Amino acid sequence: MGALSDRMKKAGWPIVRERNGSWVVYASQAREYRYDPSTGWSVPEKDLAAALENDLLEIQQGRLSAIRTLSRTTALNHARKPSQPIVRVCQDGRVDGKRVLHLGTGLDRFAKDALLKAGAVSVDDYDPNFYPNRSVLDSTYDVVLCNYVLNILTPAERRLVYDDIAACTAPQGSAYLCVQGKWPVLNKHRVVRKHEDGYLIRDTNVPTFRKGYDSQELIDEVCGLLHGTAELVCMFYNNSLVQWRPDKPKAGKASPIILNGKMEPRMNTNKR
16 A cells, blocks of 8 residues: 555545455545555556545645544444444334434444344435435434444534434434443543543544543433433443434424524424
């Protein structure tokens, strides 16, 4: 991979070694590049270099964040099986007969098959890097899943995700939100310093944001921003899985939603 690897790290592109000795590079905008020592890159090297230089230029000009790219692409990378929250909602029968949105799928690549096998009627994925089609956010769903996303985002970005959760959860539906606990953030990462309501950590050459939650803190944040009701489903060591249900809207009344950090009225359109 040579000199390219250092510049990839500066751009926030995670580099993952596979068991067969090859390498996978996850870039911004859902791009994926593979390198085999015997055959080289999966795309012409000049094309890869051009994409890399474009990202570095956008970072320099402030239009792209290496921290954001790296945080979102490294939040989940499950090589052999779905993540624990996916396994739990499937085992509990919470997706059987439901339309499901997986919000912030990341590299949880076995999740969709597991959800369909557990009886989900349909599964749509959205992730800004890997499944960037935002049209799926124009529908509402019986179940919205958002795992290990909120804890890698600063408050301003987190509110945008809460907006999507509120807009995409059907009035009779539920959202399941899983976040990292406080202990893993402080003890399993190289903490650089406090940043907003979390920390900057430096597990790679580029610092990324992490926030650790205890269960009640997550429940309070969810209810404070989304209203409705929230309760703890279970813990995975120090990580919390919480179920949120929206308030039942009254006929002819506007449903509240968070926009730019403020509560604004919005008519319930019952999107399907």
